Amino acid sequence: MILEDSSVESEILPSIKLVGVGGAGVNILTQIHHKTTSVDFIAMDSAGNSLEPGIWTHTVRLGNNPKSLGCGADPEKGRQAALQSSQLIADCFKNSDMIILVAGLGGGVGSGALPIIAKVAKQECRVVVCFTVMPFPFEGRKRTLFAHETYSRLKEEQVAIVMLSNKRVLQHFSPNTPLLKIMEEVGLQLTSLIDNFIGIITSTSLINIDFADMKTILSPGGCMFIGRSSELSNAGLDISIDQALKNEILEIFDFTQANRSILLIEAGSSFNLGTLYDIGEALEDKSDKDIELIMGINLEPAMKDEINMTIFMLGDFLS
Ligand SMILES: Nc1nc2c(ncn2[C@@H]2O[C@H](COP(=O)(O)OP(=O)(O)OP(=O)(O)O)[C@@H](O)[C@H]2O)c(=O)[nH]1
Ligand SMILES: [Mg+2]
Structure with a gap:
């Protein structure tokens, strides 16, 4: 990570x-x-x-x-x-x-x-x-x-x-x-x-990640999954992550083979570093490979306990 x-x-x-x-x-x-x-x-x-x-x-x-x-x-x-x-x-x-x-x-x-x-x-x-x-x-x-x-x-x-x-x-x-x-x-x-x-x-409000980082993850190419979830943080992180890893309009994606990921989080003022690491770890556990993971955060105090996650996963093939 x-x-x-x-x-x-x-x-x-x-x-x-x-x-x-x-x-x-x-x-x-x-x-x-x-x-x-x-x-x-x-x-x-x-x-x-x-x-x-x-x-x-x-x-x-x-x-x-x-x-x-x-x-x-x-x-x-x-x-x-x-x-x-x-x-x-x-x-x-x-x-x-x-x-x-x-x-x-x-x-x-x-x-x-x-x-x-x-x-x-x-x-x-x-x-x-x-x-x-x-x-x-x-x-x-x-x-x-x-x-x-x-x-x-x-x-x-x-x-x-x-x-x-x-x-x-x-x-x-x-x-x-x-x-x-x-x-x-x-x-x-x-x-x-x-x-x-x-x-x-193109968002300029993200902390920790910029366009150059995204280029690094995207440039080797491969099959890409994009998913999103919007939950209250007390709903449980596993639920949020599972939700973000579902996208019923895309072809089935084999997460075990993913080797790169971009994780973007929008969250309220209560969001802490420990949660960020937990999410990163949970994502890494989905794959059998060593994932190169970058994370971006956008803090919006008005969101309070809400967490929105967008996850890009990339791998070399489709299941
Ligand atoms: N969502 C959506 N899908 C379309 C549309 N038109 C075609 N498709 C899908 O895209 C496939 C390719 O169709 P086109 O894009 O028309 O074909 P083309 O690439 O222009 O190639 P040719 O016309 O054969 O020279 C079709 O088999 C459909 O599955 C559209 O307007 N919207
Ligand atoms: Mg045509």
């Missing part, structure tokens, strides 16, 4: 590029735009209709065909399109502190172009995080297979990968729920996850 001297980093905000890749990625970023500030919004797709002017700092039309309507669910076409545009992609990523890629896996662009975009991103910036959505089970096994292949390719690029599970989200809806409502819900869940993530990594 690393517990550093209290210091608040300079107020200069890191340069974060939030990039929607393919139809789903671009749609999802359109939903988050009004909430998330201090980032550059970039859209990348082979289909021109996603790239209409509006919220974007940059757009990149992937591939040499200006009339393309998409890659027709063919990842090889997506891969080729991204390779043809790799210089344009690299130009967009210059001088970034963090690049966040968002895509639905299983289609041509989200599955084929994303690993190439991730590779270029990683050449330009040490920290690349991908928020991905796995296909719905009813979209067929081929899409799921493509999605798994994409996941393996992303891992090779050493990017951090958060995998939202459409299958798990579906369990919360009855079979007669309109598909559009489910898609909207997936979009909402993902935008909220991304928005919280950006809020935390």
